[in-house]
Amino acid sequence: MNQETRSKHSSLKKRAKVAIGRSDGSFRDRFKTLDSKKKVNLRTAKINTNRRVKNDDIASNVEDGFYKRRNDSGRNDENVSNLRGRRTESDDSRGRGSKLNYRGRNETSDFGGKKKRIYADDGGSKLRNNVSDSKSKVFDKRESSQDGGDDWRMKRENSENRSGFLRRNGDAKYVSKNRVFDKRESQDGGGDPRTKRENSENRSGFLRKNGDAKYVSKHRVFDKRESQDGGGDGRTKRENSENRSGFLRKNGDAKYENSKQTRGPVEEHKFGVKKLKVKKNVSDDSLEMFDRPRRKRRLFRVEYPHDTANKRFDDSLPTIDNTTEQKKDSDTEENTEMSQNAQFRAIPLNPSIISFVNENLLGRRREIEFKKAGYDIELPSPLDNIPFSTSSERERIEEPVFRNKLTFFAAAKVSSSFPPPDLPEIAFAGRSNVGKSSLLNSLTRQWGVVRTSDKPGLTQTINFFNLGSKLCLVDLPGYGFAYAKEEVKESWEELVKEYVSTREGLKRVCLLIDTKWGMKPRDHELIDLMERSKTKYQIVLTKTDLAFPVDVARRAMQIEENLRTKKSALQPLMMVSSKTGAGIRTLRTVLSNVSRFARL
Numbered sequence: 278m279n280q281e282t283r284s285k286h287s288s289l290k291k292r293a294k295v296a297i298g299r300s301d302g303s304f305r306d307r308f309k310t311l312d313s314k315k316k317v318n319l320r321t322a323k324i325n326t327n328r329r330v331k332n333d334d335i336a337s338n339v340e341d342g343f344y345k346r347r348n349d350s351g352r353n354d355e356n357v358s359n360l361r362g363r364r365t366e367s368d369d370s371r372g373r374g375s376k377l378n379y380r381g382r383n384e385t386s387d388f389g390g391k392k393k394r395i396y397a398d399d400g401g402s403k404l405r406n407n408v409s410d411s412k413s414k415v416f417d418k419r420e421s422s423q424d425g426g427d428d429w430r431m432k433r434e435n436s437e438n439r440s441g442f443l444r445r446n447g448d449a450k451y452v453s454k455n456r457v458f459d460k461r462e463s464q465d466g467g468g469d470p471r472t473k474r475e476n477s478e479n480r481s482g483f484l485r486k487n488g489d490a491k492y493v494s495k496h497r498v499f500d501k502r503e504s505q506d507g508g509g510d511g512r513t514k515r516e517n518s519e520n521r522s523g524f525l526r527k528n529g530d531a532k533y534e535n536s537k538q539t540r541g542p543v544e545e546h547k548f549g550v551k552k553l554k555v556k557k558n559v560s561d562d563s564l565e566m567f568d569r570p571r572r573k574r575r576l577f578r579v580e581y582p583h584d585t586a587n588k589r590f591d592d593s594l595p596t597i598d599n600t601t602e603q604k605k606d607s608d609t610e611e612n613t614e615m616s617q618n619a620q621f622r623a624i625p626l627n628p629s630i631i632s633f634v635n636e637n638l639l640g641r642r643r644e645i646e647f648k649k650a651g652y653d654i655e656l657p658s659p660l661d662n663i664p665f666s667t668s669s670e671r672e673r674i675e676e677p678v679f680r681n682k683l684t685f686f687a688a689a690k691v692s693s694s695f696p697p698p699d700l701p702e703i704a705f706a707g708r709s710n711v712g713k714s715s716l717l718n719s720l721t722r723q724w725g726v727v728r729t730s731d732k733p734g735l736t737q738t739i740n741f742f743n744l745g746s747k748l749c750l751v752d753l754p755g756y757g758f759a760y761a762k763e764e765v766k767e768s769w770e771e772l773v774k775e776y777v778s779t780r781e782g783l784k785r786v787c788l789l790i791d792t793k794w795g796m797k798p799r800d801h802e803l804i805d806l807m808e809r810s811k812t813k814y815q816i817v818l819t820k821t822d823l824a825f826p827v828d829v830a831r832r833a834m835q836i837e838e839n840l841r842t843k844k845s846a847l848q849p850l851m852m853v854s855s856k857t858g859a860g861i862r863t864l865r866t867v868l869s870n871v872s873r874f875a876r877l
């Protein structure tokens with residue numbers, strides 16, 4: 278322990294002794310005064326006895342520089358208690374009277390030589406503590422209401438703290454270089470605390486009250502809470518407060534005031550009205566260190582629509598001309614797209630096609646419709662099954678040729694690999710992923726014989742399947758977009774063209790068109806080729822279950838209109854769904870005629 282600490286301790290000890298000498302007289306006198314104000318009738322004698330005991334206790338505590346906080350709930354604030362290096366005291370220690378709570382010098386020095394006063398409660402209901410440092414003066418008044426119950430009235434005036442803790446009701450207040458006027462009043466016995474703080478001046482620190490934290494920097498805070506009834510309403514008023522910058526938090530709400538200076542010297546309080554006046558303090562150099570640096574915010578205006586997340590902008594934004602041009606282009610594309618859609622919607626609906634679509638349950642349908650029609654929706658391609666049948670396999674296929682087993686027998690990457698044309702062939706062509714392979718499985722109800730994938734470009738060779746000894750079904754590779762190298766794609770597209778234009782025994786090409794997208798330029802290319810080579814082809818709309826029934830009808834009418842002049846195009850246009858089985862039976866009937874009347 279160095280010399281300075283020793284001198285501090287000795288001065289503290291002297292003051293403590295003086296305090297002890299005064300305690301019997303001045304403390305008691307004060308309590309007498311308070312008691313008279315409180316008008317407590319029956320308890321006065323008892324309270325005074327208790328306080329005498331407490332004063333002795335206080336004297337011993339003060340002598341050792343020890344400050345102990347107690348309340349009847351036994352609540353201790355661990356953080357502050359640890360900070361002060363004190364141990365907690367249980368409630369039963371109150372009755373020890375003049376027994377000293379010995380504390381060593383180290384604990385005294387930990388506490389920082391602060392003067393502490395403890396006031397006893399009546400009947401052990403509450404203890405209020407007030408702490409200030411050696412330079413502070415604290416005037417503390419407590420008043421109890423007329424009923425003499427658990428309510429206390431506390432007033433602190435003109436207190437000045439350099440640094441320290443104010444604790445009340447288990448809450449800690451850290452006030453630095455401030456004056457705090459705090460008053461709590463309660464008019465009835467409802468147990469509501471009323472608090473008033475006047476002429477307080479904070480430079481920096483935390484004020485905590487009733488569980489709320491207030492961080493006040495460079496300001497004076499006037500805080501008053503009053504409640505007139507016992508309903509638990511708290512009313513707060515702060516006046517004469519000064520903020521340069523900082524946060525004021527009240528009842529969980531944070532108010533940030535920056536460089537707002539108002540002068541409001543006197544509070545004007547109305548019950549039920551919360552008022553906050555902020556007053557600028559006199560210039561103080563020491564306050565500057567608590568000023569928050571003001572940030573200059575740079576605002577960037579994003580003129581273009583693409584995603585700006587995680588992107589740092591330069592000051593130079595794209596020129597207006599470029600943006601305008603881009604907008605114009607996109608507008609033109611949108612208009613074109615819209616006009617195409619508008620054209621599609623404008624197609625007049627033919628009642629006969631609409632009725633056909635509805636009868637065959639084509640288009641997007643709800644399961645309840647299938648159920649009502651008697652189809653078992655648990656089966657694959659249920660609409661192709663017999664109504665009310667629970668067999669997963671088709672019990673009876675109307676066309677005998679499609680009852681035969683589907684067997685793969687050849688795959689060709691080049692025309693020289695084509696098998697000899699022993700049987701009449703029906704080929705399935707179309708864009709990649711349009712549903713060619715799936716349709717083969719669905720027609721024969723033999724799932725898994727032909728491989729399918731949701732990835733465009735699975736079928737890359739011409740695959741030949743025998744359907745018994747009557748018919749040959751040919752699965753062609755698709756054209757258009759596919760997950761394959763360009764060279765490979767070009768080679769198989771050339772092979773398809775060669776096959777449909779030169780293949781002997783090819784009796785019909787089913788050109789599959791996705792109902793949703795309609796015909797694309799590549800489809801027209803193939804049609805032109807087949808027209809030139811006089812290969813018979815028939816349009817089959819696929820994936821009808823993904824489009825609304827009216828759109829299925831519109832698409833069918835649109836394609837029929839486009840192919841009106843085509844000589845090799847065969848009627849009628851077919852509409853199927855491999856998923857639901859809609860239209861499969863009709864297609865089967867049409868194709869079985871090919872085998873029946875085909876001549877090799």
Ligand SMILES: Nc1nc2c(ncn2[C@@H]2O[C@H](COP(=O)(O)OP(=O)(O)OP(=O)(O)O)[C@@H](O)[C@H]2O)c(=O)[nH]1
Nearest residue numbers: 710711712713714715729730731734735736755855
């Ligand atoms: N919703 C629905 N999906 C279908 C239908 N037909 C086929 N699909 C799906 O479409 C995807 C492509 O089917 P595929 O039969 O492999 O198409 P593909 O024309 O043979 O494709 P490529 O072999 O790449 O040329 C698969 O995921 C099928 O399940 C249908 O009628 N309705």
Ligand SMILES: [Mg+2]
Nearest residue numbers: 713714735736
């Ligand atoms: Mg395929």
